[in-house]
Amino acid sequence: MNNIIEILFVGLLIGGIFGFALEKARVFEPGMIIGQLQLRNFIMLKVFLTAVATGLVIFSVFQFLGFERLNWKIAVYKADIVGGLVLGIGVALAGACPGTLFAQLGAGYKDALGTLVGAFLGAITFFKLQAYLQVNLLTGYPNEKLTLDMLVGLPHWVVASIIFFLILMILFLLESYRKWTDDLGKNYDGLK
Secondary structure (H helix, E strand, O other), rough: OOHHHHHHHHHHHHHHHHHHHHHHHOOOOHHHHHHHOOOOOOOOHHHHHHHHHHHHHHHHHHHOOOOOOOOOOOOHHHHHHHHHHOOOOOOHHHOOOOHHHHHHHHHOOOOOHHHHHHHHHHHHHHHHHHHHHHHHHOOOOOOOOOOOOHOOOOOHHHHHHHHHHHHHHHHHHHHHOOOOHHOEEEEEEEOO
16 A cells, blocks of 8 residues: 555656646647747657656666666567657647646646646547457567667666757757757746
């Protein structure tokens, strides 16, 4: 029972931090999401790349400290491509994604209720089609979990460091091209 409470507490803590960051960066707003998809602003890309870079550092430190390696997901290319397309179309139509939906509800966006209903209908549809999808999209893949560090034959921390610095360069170039304050607008700090 204590383990479940600890897991729930950690989940709520991480969710709260994630929601706070989404709200402060305003990447939960439908206009911000659509602007990213139309390549008109890059706040969302910058926030998510920063999260990936942070995750690389944290997981590398955990691995260095001897924590057990995470249970990586097997790449299932057909399912990943079809699922990514369906998700992308849904995000473009709704101006929301699963990670931002509850932030939009909390901020009072009434359209988010329709998106929530759509998410439940999508989950029900997936459940009903799961047998078909299992046969047609999820078969024929090796059970071995191949990661990039295994593929190139380098330690995880080396690959993570290379990707981390590549992300930093991309973030620097994006920020040089278009400042985050331009994407958020003149009243980005809430002051007049």
